[in-house]
Amino acid sequence: MMKQVLTLLSAILFLVSPGLIQAAPLRIEITEGVIEPLPYAVPDFVPENAAAAQVARDIARVVAEDLTGTGLFREIPASAHISKVTSFSSPVQFADWKAINAQALITGAVSLQSGGRLVVKFRVYDVFAGQELGNGLQFAGTQDGWRRMAHKVADAVYSRITGEGGYFDSRVVYVAEAGAKDDRKKRIAIMDYDGANVQYLTDSTSIVLAPRFSPTGDRILYTSYETGFPRIYVLDVASVGRRMLQDQPGTMSFAPRFSPDGRTVVYSLTQDGNTDLYTMDVASGRSQRLTSAPSIETAPSYSPDGSRIVFESDRSGTQQLYIMSASGGEPTRISFGQGRYGTPVWSPRGDLVAFTKQHKGRFHIGVMRTDGSEERLLTASFLDEGPSWAPNGRVIMFTRETQGAAGTASLYTVDITGRNLKRVKTMGGASDPAWSPLQD
Amino acid sequence: MKILTRAILLTSALALAACSSPDRFRGDEVNLGGAGGSGSASDPTSPLYFQETVGDRVLFAVDQSNLSYEAQSTLDGQAQWLMANADYNAIIEGHADEQGTREYNLALGARRANAVQEYLVQQGVAASRLKVVSYGKERPIEICSQEACYAKNRRAVTVISADYNS
Structure with missing residues (x-):
């Protein structure tokens, strides 16, 4: 089973040589006609204060809907996750995400401050390379704009992995x-x-x-x-x-x-x-x-x-x-x-x-x-x-x-x-x- | 569009029952129903007579705007009626069936309405009494997706209006 999955993954990463298995940068070439969606995980974002608990979950869900909706990505459901992400700054347990075959991992944190100001931070990881893809980013806005912030996160993830501009915040x-x-x-x-x-x-x-x-x-x-x-x-x-x-x-x-x-x-x-x-x-x-x-x-x-x-x-x-x-x-x-x-x-x-x-x-x-x-x-x-x-x-x-x-x-x-x-x-x-x- | 706001679209209860009023949607028009000013179908000067006896519409072939012999015969009657009833003006509404893109069908409906207008003017109706508009595929009267319906939707309808202030 694992071998089959790996073959599929390499098919995504190396469209010319589907049998080849090797470490590669996390990348989807949209124009090449992707064979199988790239598996990723986006655990609930970490609420940095109690008021942010609901919106932290909601934002992660919209990010997942955006990415999965493209047909280029496949979400690994939370029920399959081994690691729980409880802190945005703690080191990522790459082995736990590799074990469930998450190629990409998106973590985030949300705080809802006084006056309804919402701050969203996120990071994208290339799990198999064991490193962050690009740098962490932060968006701030009003609470009622939470969907737009989620779309901006998803646009950044999409853009980093495909090399194309995003389109979710539109x-x-x-x-x-x-x-x-x-x-x-x-x-x-x-x-x-x-x-x-x-x-x-x-x-x-x-x-x-x-x-x-x-x-x-x-x-x-x-x-x-x-x-x-x-x-x-x-x-x-x-x-x-x-x-x-x-x-x-x-x-x-x-x-x-x-x-x-x-x-x-x-x-x-x-x-x-x-x-x-x-x-x-x-x-x-x-x-x-x-x-x-x-x-x-x-x-x-x-x-x-x-x-x-x-x-x-x-x-x-x-x-x-x-x-x-x-x-x-x-x-x-x-x-x-x-x-x-x-x-x-x-x-x-x-x-x-x-x-x-x-x-x-x-x-x-x-x-x-x-x-x-x-x-x-x-x-x-x-x-x-x-x-x-x-x-x-x-x-x-x-x-x-x-x-x-x-x-x-x-x-x-x-x-x-x-x-x-x-x-x-x-x-x-x-x-x-x-x-x-x-x-x- | 001063004339339009003052104009009253004259229709009949009969026509209202027969079709679902695709051509009567503008808020500034008043539907008089059968009992009002449209007169009786037996009165040859009434818009109802024009609609029912003279025939208010002509049909077109797929993607065409040329007038068939049958259409020309209907329009001869329309021209005679309009010349005999000079108090009335008309708006010619061109339509297309749903098999076509929206913009093209607007332009096609305009060709059809214009073909009717030109014919009526050739027969002697003053051009100043006629306006044209196209609805493209926006206002079908028949809603099945078969040629039997499409044939009735590819139409130009001469809608009689009266300017009560003139």
């Missing part, structure tokens, strides 16, 4: 849905990436669609039918104050997205039945036309450096993906596979474009390189659409709608390797997710 803005399919009520809502701390930002008197964060997460663009016609609004997250960006009678505007500097919005405007791309300077309201074609041009998304825009167009006869300069000009088609391609979104790392694909009556979320090569479909269902990237560019959230009269929409996440497809916990129906950047 939020998602989406459309909360209720009611039957032919009488659906929609509200803009915001939540933590894991579905906690839901807040509704609009009521359901008007159809609202496709909210998108600003690059710093302080503002949200969305489309609303408040006037009876689709119009773009910008909403301030802190104050929940909002304003219409433009009211041009006889037109519809939708599919807005911020530029990486947050100063410009690219969007679709429909006039006389024809939909083209425009940009607008948020401060002045001045707009500029980017495309002038009789075809549908929509779903634009900026490259991370702001120099280019990926969008969909049916100028070839069906929906396909194109890239052009952010100031307009001749676009280059990048999608050439069978079927229709829509809703492209540029990865925050710049290397990939995520998209929705329709082929033979099925919908897929997929990724391709920005030159259209290496297309990879990650999902398949009756209706998947609208991918949004996690801040680290490794996970995609999207909408999945089930078929039939009782069909409902839910949010799902999937790794860019196509692994770890999971439903995001939401109250009721949910669609059109947009992931925030990592919070400060």
